[in-house]
Amino acid sequence: MNCPNCGTTNLDNATLCINCGRPLTTASAAPPQPPVQSYTPPPPPPPGGSPGMAPPMPGMMPGPVIPNYLVHSIIATLCCCLPLGIVAIIFSAQVNQKLAIGDVAGAQEASNKAKLFCWISFGIGIVGIALAFLINGAAFLAALHNHM
Amino acid sequence: MRRFTIICSSAIAAAGAWVVYTFAPAGNAWFPQCVFHQLTGLDCPGCGSTRALHALLHGDVAAAWRFNPILFVFAAVALCAVPSLARGEEPRFYKTPWFGWTSVVVVTGYWIVRNTPLWPY
Numbered sequence: 001m002n003c004p005n006c007g008t009t010n011l012d013n014a015t016l017c018i019n020c021g022r023p024l025t026t027a028s029a030a031p032p033q034p035p036v037q038s039y040t041p042p043p044p045p046p047p048g049g050s051p052g053m054a055p056p057m058p059g060m061m062p063g064p065v066i067p068n069y070l071v072h073s074i075i076a077t078l079c080c081c082l083p084l085g086i087v088a089i090i091f092s093a094q095v096n097q098k099l100a101i102g103d104v105a106g107a108q109e110a111s112n113k114a115k116l117f118c119w120i121s122f123g124i125g126i127v128g129i130a131l132a133f134l135i136n137g138a139a140f141l142a143a144l145h146n147h148m
Numbered sequence: 149m150r151r152f153t154i155i156c157s158s159a160i161a162a163a164g165a166w167v168v169y170t171f172a173p174a175g176n177a178w179f180p181q182c183v184f185h186q187l188t189g190l191d192c193p194g195c196g197s198t199r200a201l202h203a204l205l206h207g208d209v210a211a212a213w214r215f216n217p218i219l220f221v222f223a224a225v226a227l228c229a230v231p232s233l234a235r236g237e238e239p240r241f242y243k244t245p246w247f248g249w250t251s252v253v254v255v256t257g258y259w260i261v262r263n264t265p266l267w268p269y
Contacts, residue, residue, distance in 0.1 A: 018245070068243060070251060074222065077255055078194035082184065085193075086256055093248025100245045128183035136181060 021102055066107045068095035069114040076118045080125020088117035169205040173198040193218055193259045214269040218258050 001010050001024060008019035016023055070092040077085025091114035098107035173179045184192040200215035213220060232239040241247045261267055 068248065070242065070248060074251060074255065077192075078197060078218070078222075080194075082192075086252070086259070089248075089252050089255060093245070093252050096243050096248035097245045099243060125183070129180045132183055132186055133180045136179075 016101055018100055021100075066095060066099065066104070066111045067115075068092045068099075068111060069118055070096075072118045073114055076121040076125070080121045080128075082121045082125060084117050084121040084124070088114050088121060091117060165201075165205060168198060168201050171202075173202055190263045191259075193255050193262075218255070221254065 001012050001014065002008065003010060003017035003020060003022060003024060005017060005022040006020045008017055010018055010024060014024055069088065073085060073088035073092045076082070076088055091110045094110035095107045095114060098104075098110060171179070179198060182192055182195050184190065185195050194216070196215035197219055200212040200219055203209075203211035203215060229239040229242070
């Protein structure tokens with residue numbers, strides 16, 4: 001099904017456009033989140049870049065900005081070498097996905113989990129690196145001692 | 149306070165760069181090694197980044213790319229974000245579903261492929 005507003009191809013059973021959030025079915029199936037229904041496509045951004053935040057989006061994302069921790073997750077994955085970092089990245093991606101369909105509560109939940117897994121990954125990484133440093137260092141010193 | 153943070157992080161970054169520049173990570177037992185690599189013998193997505201930085205600081209871009217190409221990918225993404233960040237905004241792509249899922253696929257795929265014979269380096 002193509003969105004009548006922006007033309008994006010959506011799943012046939014989708015109620016809201018994944019790109020612009022416009023309801024796809026006419027009145028028959030009312031989506032559970034009423035705020036999204038009043039959403040109108042944002043005007044093109046002002047050329048100079050607006051001070052502060054965002055063009056007016058009536059009803060859309062009224063609460064605080066939900067961080068997705070994507071950068072944190074990627075850094076945790078690259079620096080701490082843990083599969084848990086990948087889990088954090090997946091939750092970060094879910095934040096974006098859920099924000100795009102207007103699921104603010106779900107996005108917040110995914111955001112919390114992304115943050116949690118970032119910290120677990122970071123903590124285990126730091127402890128692991130410290131342990132490895134000690135063990136390698138001890139082995140290094142032992143080897144040095146044997147040489148002398 | 150903000151200036152203090154900037155000075156401290158710059159000093160730490162400079163010290164880190166000096167250490168990575170002066171000592172070769174490969175064959176130096178004091179360098180902290182990747183725990184995942186020590187436990188499993190496999191490479192993680194971050195493995196090789198210290199060696200890559202060492203090569204990069206010595207001007208050997210080709211060697212840096214071989215050690216860890218994903219650093220270059222994320223550096224390119226970070227460059228794309230600079231104009232927005234300079235205006236104090238979040239880059240527009242950062243909160244899009246495609247960017248999130250692409251990151252998942254790229255990091256996971258890179259992790260898997262670099263441990264298979266398909267990996268060219």
